[in-house]
Amino acid sequence: MRAARFLFILFLAACGSRTDEVVVYTSVDDLYAKEIFAAFTKDTAIRVLPVFDTEESKTLGLVHRLIAEKDHPQADVFWSGDCARSALLKKKGVLEPYRASTADAIGAEWRDPDNAWTGFGARARVIVYNTKAVKEPPKTIAELADPKWKGKIAVANPLFGTTAAHVAAIAQTRGEETALKLFAALRANDVRFVGGNSHVRDLVARGDCAAGLTDTDDVWIGKQRGDPIEMVFPDQDSGGTLLIPNSAALIQGASRAANAKRFLDWLLRIETEKLLEKGPSRQMPVRDSDLRRLRTMHVDWGRLVESEALLDKVKSTLGL
Numbered sequence: 001m002r003a004a005r006f007l008f009i010l011f012l013a014a015c016g017s018r019t020d021e022v023v024v025y026t027s028v029d030d031l032y033a034k035e036i037f038a039a040f041t042k043d044t045a046i047r048v049l050p051v052f053d054t055e056e057s058k059t060l061g062l063v064h065r066l067i068a069e070k071d072h073p074q075a076d077v078f079w080s081g082d083c084a085r086s087a088l089l090k091k092k093g094v095l096e097p098y099r100a101s102t103a104d105a106i107g108a109e110w111r112d113p114d115n116a117w118t119g120f121g122a123r124a125r126v127i128v129y130n131t132k133a134v135k136e137p138p139k140t141i142a143e144l145a146d147p148k149w150k151g152k153i154a155v156a157n158p159l160f161g162t163t164a165a166h167v168a169a170i171a172q173t174r175g176e177e178t179a180l181k182l183f184a185a186l187r188a189n190d191v192r193f194v195g196g197n198s199h200v201r202d203l204v205a206r207g208d209c210a211a212g213l214t215d216t217d218d219v220w221i222g223k224q225r226g227d228p229i230e231m232v233f234p235d236q237d238s239g240g241t242l243l244i245p246n247s248a249a250l251i252q253g254a255s256r257a258a259n260a261k262r263f264l265d266w267l268l269r270i271e272t273e274k275l276l277e278k279g280p281s282r283q284m285p286v287r288d289s290d291l292r293r294l295r296t297m298h299v300d301w302g303r304l305v306e307s308e309a310l311l312d313k314v315k316s317t318l319g320l
Helices: 001-014 029-046 060-068 084-091 161-174 177-187 197-206 216-224 257-267 270-278 289-293 306-316
Strands: 019-024 047-052 078-080 118-130 153-156 192-194 211-217 230-232 243-251
Touching: 001 306, 029 047, 029 257, 029 270, 060 084, 060 118, 078 084, 078 257, 084 216, 084 243, 118 161, 118 197, 118 216, 153 161, 153 197, 161 197, 161 211, 161 306, 177 211, 177 306, 192 197, 192 211, 192 243, 197 211, 197 230, 211 216, 216 230
Parallel strands: 019 047, 019 078, 153 192, 153 211
Antiparallel strands: 078 243, 118 211, 118 230, 118 243
């Protein structure tokens, strides 16, 4: 009797071990991520169990969690809103190299040289402005420090998210001194440093600020709801427009590795990039030749993660 009961318990345990799931840690907005997850499940019958990050600590919270879970991984895939944090996870030995069969057309500039992560669906860092209040918007980031904009500009906290990546990219391409002088000038011009990029957009949309620094996806979402805003792609003083692709990676030791690879193959298709392009965030396919029309910053994402000392200096400069 006991042997039969033991076998029955083993049978129940086996039934409870799901083989049709994949756990995805992601820092991207659930507004469009959930649509992607639903489409993947529809195509493959594999259910996505997502873990999202918060707005202000975008990506950082999940990065720390993935590092802490390195010896007993709970996630199978990391889908980041940028490449810098995936590069950091590679450095920490959290990622397992994987080259998706569907991603061969993605150029070398959008992928890790060792295939630890792959970039896709890019956003851009832009200047957003209120069309009712501003007729001649700032064209460069340096112009945000012009006295005529004093107290009228909003920027997301530069210690987190895409703003932190932007700071590090400016330092990498133009020099650390240039980056620190820029943010010192912004502070002197009473720039409002706020919780996140969507907060910047909302301040500008309401007219509380005339302009701000944010991401294209936030601007598109605002425009679609009727906000009186437009954007400018800065292409002079900071060395060009910073493009920030999503990145996706396989977690080392993932317990659902087969499903994780299927998800990555599906996510990194051109069809998925097109879904992101048609979605509310209008992300730009990295395979698209139109990106070449922009004067863009060329950054080494692997080096970009080595920016903690720089961010400490920025924090000191801004008194944050």
